[in-house]
Amino acid sequence: MAPSVYVAGVGPSAGKAAVALGLAEMLSRRVAPLGVFRPVVPTSRVDPVLTLLTSRYPVAAGYPDSYGVTATRAAELAADGRGEELIGRIVERYRELERRCAAVVVVGGDVTDPDDSAPGGPDRLLAFHARLATEFGSLVVPVVDGLGGTPEAVAAAARTAYHGVVEAGATVLAVIANRVPAGTPAPTGLPVPAYAIPEVPAVSAPTVAEVAAALDATVLAGSPAALDRDVLDVVVGAAHVPVLLDHLTDGCLLITSGDRADLLVAASAAHAGGAVTLAGLVLTLGDHPDPRAVRVIERLHTGLAMLVTRGDSFHTTAAVGRIEGRLAVTAPRKVEAALGAFEAHVDTAELSRRLDVTRSRRVTPLMFENGLLDRARARRRHLVLPEGTEPRILRAAETLLRRGVADLTLLGDPTEINRRASELGVDVTAARLVDPETSDWRDGFAARYVELRRHRGVTLDLAYDVVRDVNYFGTLMVEAGSADGMVSGATHTTAATIRPAFEIIKAEPGVSVASSVFFMLLADQVLVYGDCAVNPDPDASQLADIALSSADTAARFGIEPRLAMLSYATGSSGVGADVDKVAEATSLVRTRRPDLLVEGPIQYDAAVDPTVAEAKLPGSPVAGRATVLVFPDLNTGNNTYKAVQRSAGAVAVGPVLQGLRRPVNDLSRGATVKDIVNTVAITAIQAAGEESP
Structure with a gap:
């Protein structure tokens, strides 16, 4: 029987979806495949929670097979008894x-909201969910609306x-009080862990x-990023x-009638000028704005969405006030914020232990990526991102800060960084902003660079x-200890990123050459x-x-190093200078590190395919099961990684530089936000000097 956790909300606004998301993220780091299950789903619409979880994680079954x-x-x-x-x-x-699963997250309903789960009053619903949890063999996590x-009321609700749940016959894993006021302590006096x-x-x-969607509004302008902005307040323009x-x-969110061109232009100018960061514009009574005003707003490049609704300002404002945000596939920033809050306030290691989840020996891409974030968060480091005005860097920075992966310095003109962040609707206020042009460090860094490069x-x-x-x-920030590592390359060439590292940071003692790996x-x-x-x-040395270096990097990231020294020949089957x-x-590797498993020369197929290995190198402890593949030259390595990436659908994380005294890593200029987040996490782990978990 797979370990199973059953999430039940106590109150219609408890936020069980956010807790279910956090638990699914926790389990996805340890096991595969994961299952998610909803006992009862809506009839006339797709369930957003189940859609999010089945879309985000490599689950054992899709939506149609994941509900009762x-x-x-x-x-x-x-009704029929x-x-x-x-x-x-x-x-x-x-x-x-x-x-089909190694573990299952069950998302039950809210026990005080019959429409969400099953017919009956609160007591019957609680009994219904407790019965299901017992039948499933699940441990229950009640989620209390705080x-x-x-603090006293939250603690009482948790008890x-x-x-x-216990009186209904189920077993409780932990109690979570969600959405509590800031500073509220976790409930006490319970025989199970409780979190706030x-x-x-x-x-x-x-x-x-x-x-x-709620207003059935027409979207006159607005990119997906503009529509993903959070609405924290409503202002009626009259x-x-x-x-x-x-x-x-x-x-x-500014709500005004479409004929108030003066207010629309003024608010857009205030947003573009950095005086305020708006969520968007809503025009009432079905009025479209004057085209002349629209042209002015377009030239301001605000990046704001503009909606038109048929209702008047009063009813529109009231309707917006009733809308509550929901976690969904279409709201990735909201998902990251929810995960950041969960991970910052819930002891996931303790919950995993109590669930008796044993880490799988199989490592899926998602498990590896989530493991990176977990380990970086555990020993948080300060990293510098030189491309502070690049949109992908800003979006990644928001994710990294919300998830607590690293502290960050963004380089560039602070006014420009804040303006770009405002345009994108991202929050990087927790980052340190430094302009190399005006920084107090510039004189000292120049003197240090002269010292290093006078020769x-x-x-x-x-x-x-x-x-x-x-x-x-x-x-130079990294060399001086003002940052623990650096990640660049989203808009710069590889040479522009790593040349300063070779000049300033240099290779570790005893390493003749810095190099790189791709995961x-x-x-x-x-x-x-x-x-x-x-x-x-x-050369050979x-x-x-x-x-x-590649073996050490693999071990540091939890991959048992079994080295294959690749060539066009296996064993003694070929001759030539390259072999x-x-x-x-x-x-040389065997002499310097007799503890490592290494095989070479060996062809790629013999290194990774057990059947070929048995034919070419029977009895080899590496052949057929190599984890670290060392290419003889850059031409072979670069072409092979790209061929595997594109033809086999592999995700290539890197290049990760190794052999430097302090970590500096390069991004592809085509890097996605996810690539940047992963690379920053890797750099943070390198900076922490972690060994294998």
Whole structure:
């Protein structure tokens, strides 16, 4: 029987979806495949929670196989007195899913909200969910609505929820009080762990897209990013411009009639100028704005969504006030904020232990990626991102800060960084902003660069200009200890990113050459490829250093190093200078690190395919099961990683530089936000000097 946790909300606004998301994220780091299950789903619409979880995680089954019955069918069976048949059908569907899973997250309903789960009053619903949890063999996590409650009220609600579930016959894993006021302590006096997660406006606030859907509004303008902005407040525009400007607040939605071009232009100008960060614009009474005003607003490049609704300002404002934000696939920033709050306030290691979840030996891409975030968060480091105005960097920075992965410095003009962040609707206020042009560090960095490069004829005047470059400035921050590591390359070439590192930070003692690896995330395993980005044609000694550095990197990230020194021949089947180089490098590795498993020369197929390995190198402890593949030159390595990435659908994380005294890593100029987040996490782990978990 797979370990199973059953999430039940106590109160219609408890936020069980956020807790279910956090638990699914926790389990996805340890096991695969994961199952998610909803006992009862809505009849006339797709369940957003189940859609989110089945879309986000590599689950054992898709949406159609991840629920018990529809709400209509549940009501029919209950009304006919066929409650046991209802239970039986749900349990049967659950068992079909469970047989395919290593662990299951069950998202029950709210025990005070009959429409959400099953027919009956609160007591019957509690009994219904407790019965299902018992039948499933699940441990229950009651989620208490703590919104606006005093610490005493929150603690009392948690105790009531615990005893209610226990008296209904189920076993409680932990109690979570969600959406509590900031500073509220976790409930005490319970025999199980209890946690308090504070209210996070970015999670509970509706997005502009949700407002548009609720109002059945026409979207006149607005990119997906604009529609994903959080609506934290509502301001009705009816007064003159100066009065309106006094009342605009960050995150507010301006509601006004379409004929008030003066207010629309003024509010847009205030947003574009950085005086305030708006969520969006809503025009009432079905009025479209004057085209001349629209042209002015477009030239301001606000990035704001503009909606038109048929209702008047009063009813529109009232309708917006009733909208509550929901976690959904279409709201990725809201998902990241919810996960950040959960991970910051819930002891996931303790919950995993109590669930008796044993970490799987199989490492899926998602498990690897989530493991990176977990480990970086555990030993949080400060990293510098030189490309502070790049939209992908800003979006990644928001995710990293919300998830607590690292502290960050963004380089660039603070005014420009804040303006771009405002345009994108992202929050990077927790980051340190530093402008190399005006920083107090510039003089000291110039003097240090002269000291390091005087033998190359570098003068103070030249150095003063060089350190204006964000990559040189960021590298000098790392060298000086003002940052623990650096990640760049989203808009710079690889040479522009790593040249300062080679000049300033340099290789570790005893390492003849810095190099790189890619983590290749295949369907059910992670391989390490080196060197695919730095050294064009290493000699045998350098190749041995690359292999040893790659083995250490693999071990640091939880991958048991089994080294394959790749060539076009296996064993003694080929001759030539290239084969001899690999053979010599293999011998050097064995001499310097007799503890490592290494094979070479070996062809790629013999390294990774057990059947081929048995034919070519029977009895080899590496052949057929290699985890670290060392390529003989850059031409072979770079082409191979790209071929596997594109043809096999692998995710390539890297290049990750190794062999430097302090970590600096390069991004592809095509890097996605997710790539940036992963690379920052890797750099933070390198900076922490962690060994394998």
